[in-house]
Amino acid sequence: MIEVHGLTKRFGRVEALRGVSFKTKRGAITAMLGENGAGKTTTLKLVLGFLRPDSGTVAVAPGRVGYVPDRPAFFAGLDGWTILTLARPRRDRRASGNGRGFGALVLASSRSLLFDPALLRRRPASYSAGNAKKFAYLQNLVVAPDLLVVDEPFSALDPPSIRSVRDILCGLREAGKTVLVSSHMLAEMERIADGFVVLKRGETIANAGLREWRLMRTARKAPDLESVFLRLTGAEGPG
Amino acid sequence: MADPVLLALTWRVTRRRLLGSPLAIAAALAFPAFVIWIGVADSYGTAAKFFFFLLPHVFLIAAQDTVRSDIESGALESVLFLGGRFRGFLDRKGFALSAITGAYAAVLFALFAAWGLAAGGYEPAFWLRFALALLAGFYYIALAGALSYVLRAGSNVLVLLLVQAAAVGAMIFSTTARTGLLDYAATGEFPGLGPRLVFGALAAVLPNVVVSGRLSVFAAEVLAGLGLALLVQSRLARQLELRS
Numbered sequence: 001m002i003e004v005h006g007l008t009k010r011f012g013r014v015e016a017l018r019g020v021s022f023k024t025k026r027g028a029i030t031a032m033l034g035e036n037g038a039g040k041t042t043t044l045k046l047v048l049g050f051l052r053p054d055s056g057t058v059a060v061a062p063g064r065v066g067y068v069p070d071r072p073a074f075f076a077g078l079d080g081w082t083i084l085t086l087a088r089p090r091r092d093r094r095a096s097g098n099g100r101g102f103g104a105l106v107l108a109s110s111r112s113l114l115f116d117p118a119l120l121r122r123r124p125a126s127y128s129a130g131n132a133k134k135f136a137y138l139q140n141l142v143v144a145p146d147l148l149v150v151d152e153p154f155s156a157l158d159p160p161s162i163r164s165v166r167d168i169l170c171g172l173r174e175a176g177k178t179v180l181v182s183s184h185m186l187a188e189m190e191r192i193a194d195g196f197v198v199l200k201r202g203e204t205i206a207n208a209g210l211r212e213w214r215l216m217r218t219a220r221k222a223p224d225l226e227s228v229f230l231r232l233t234g235a236e237g238p239g
Numbered sequence: 240m241a242d243p244v245l246l247a248l249t250w251r252v253t254r255r256r257l258l259g260s261p262l263a264i265a266a267a268l269a270f271p272a273f274v275i276w277i278g279v280a281d282s283y284g285t286a287a288k289f290f291f292f293l294l295p296h297v298f299l300i301a302a303q304d305t306v307r308s309d310i311e312s313g314a315l316e317s318v319l320f321l322g323g324r325f326r327g328f329l330d331r332k333g334f335a336l337s338a339i340t341g342a343y344a345a346v347l348f349a350l351f352a353a354w355g356l357a358a359g360g361y362e363p364a365f366w367l368r369f370a371l372a373l374l375a376g377f378y379y380i381a382l383a384g385a386l387s388y389v390l391r392a393g394s395n396v397l398v399l400l401l402v403q404a405a406a407v408g409a410m411i412f413s414t415t416a417r418t419g420l421l422d423y424a425a426t427g428e429f430p431g432l433g434p435r436l437v438f439g440a441l442a443a444v445l446p447n448v449v450v451s452g453r454l455s456v457f458a459a460e461v462l463a464g465l466g467l468a469l470l471v472q473s474r475l476a477r478q479l480e481l482r483s
Contacts (some may be wrong), residue, residue: 077255
């Protein structure tokens with residue numbers, strides 16, 4: 001679904017990425033892990049086309065792509081409903097005609113996200129951080145993406161919302177969609193992800209499926225993903 | 240260009256931002272009020288001179304804060320702008336702004352012409368002067384748009400206003416030959432290349448001077464400047480990356 005090969009990116013003197021390569025599988029949740037400054041967000045932005053690589057290639061299978069940023073920002077002048085209607089694909093507009101189907105989809109998606117639909121009358125720029133994050137998910141759910149890229153999926157969310165977002169991500173996987181998430185919440189990632197990409201100082205140090213990951217865990221005699229991650233990144237000495 | 244969703248988004252964002260800008264609203268209200276005051280206090284003919292000369296500045300005020308703030312706000316890092324579509328959005332913004340401000344200018348011109356027809360001061364050449372004022376206005380939007388890739392908030396417009404003030408001030412307070420320049424401009428006849436070049440430089444920062452209708456060479460210069468500014472903007476948009 002996503003194939004990244006030899007990606008490099010430099011910002012002035014800072015070498016943000018130094019040959020990042022990984023593959024994600026269709027119908028799977030892949031977690032991108034790494035310490036602060038490892039290059040996770042830069043990699044996501046290159047995959048999404050917000051940045052251009054200095055070298056290397058990014059191949060994304062054809063289909064709709066969605067994106068939920070870590071801290072979503074919105075145009076100050078537009079209310080939530082207007083933004084949702086603008087995000088709606090043209091094909092769907094023609095198919096649903098009067099927009100009643102779209103309204104039902106928005107309501108259902110809002111419910112699954114624990115998002116109050118009355119907020120759509122207001123401008124998202126005025127939402128709390130948690131509601132802004134949920135609105136960013138809502139914006140993507142109405143697009144029905146084949147690939148969803150999420151930067152810090154649970155940031156700013158309360159525990160019930162974390163659970164609903166987790167269910168949504170798993171639901172997308174069950175529907176055959178592909179999800180790429182970048183997160184520091186290792187316990188959550190261990191619960192939902194099927195594969196992992198670990199970055200360290202702009203390089204890929206691991207790209208493994210769940211089975212390989214479990215083998216690594218066993219071989220390293222580590223109790224959980226956090227322990228494996230800390231050992232891989234060298235943040236914790238051998239215990 | 241053939242992306243109706245992106246065009247609708249650009250149109251709505253630009254329109255809402257203009258309507259939400261106190262400075263743009265104040266300029267849009269103050270300009271016709273000033274022209275009416277001149278017309279009532281003096282004559283329709285004098286009001287016409289002010290109307291055509293100042294009309295491009297309505298475009299300039301509207302062109303504040305067009306690009307940099309959007310980039311820095313993070314609003315372009317959204318599902319709406321994936322795959323480099325944010326570049327298309329920024330490219331279209333200038334056109335949307337020109338269309339909105341141009342529509343406002345056309346309404347004002349229609350009302351002003353109706354006043355002239357009723358008062359008996361309307362001249363057919365006003366159409367040409369209006370077209371030249373639009374050209375100067377579009378040039379301002381393109382120039383301010385290119386500047387706003389590097390200057391944040393309204394500083395793109397402020398820089399242009401300061402350069403204009405410096406150019407006009409230099410002309411007034413420097414040699415007497417500069418005073419002659421204004422006379423040449425009034426007749427549209429320049430005695431040599433030197434005065435022409437100096438006036439050309441003035442037209443590049445204060446394109447309003449072309450509205451007299453006698454300065455067609457300088458109108459061509461403003462048209463070329465418009466094309467150049469659009470080209471620069473297009474290149475800047477193509478090179479742009481969202482790093483924030």
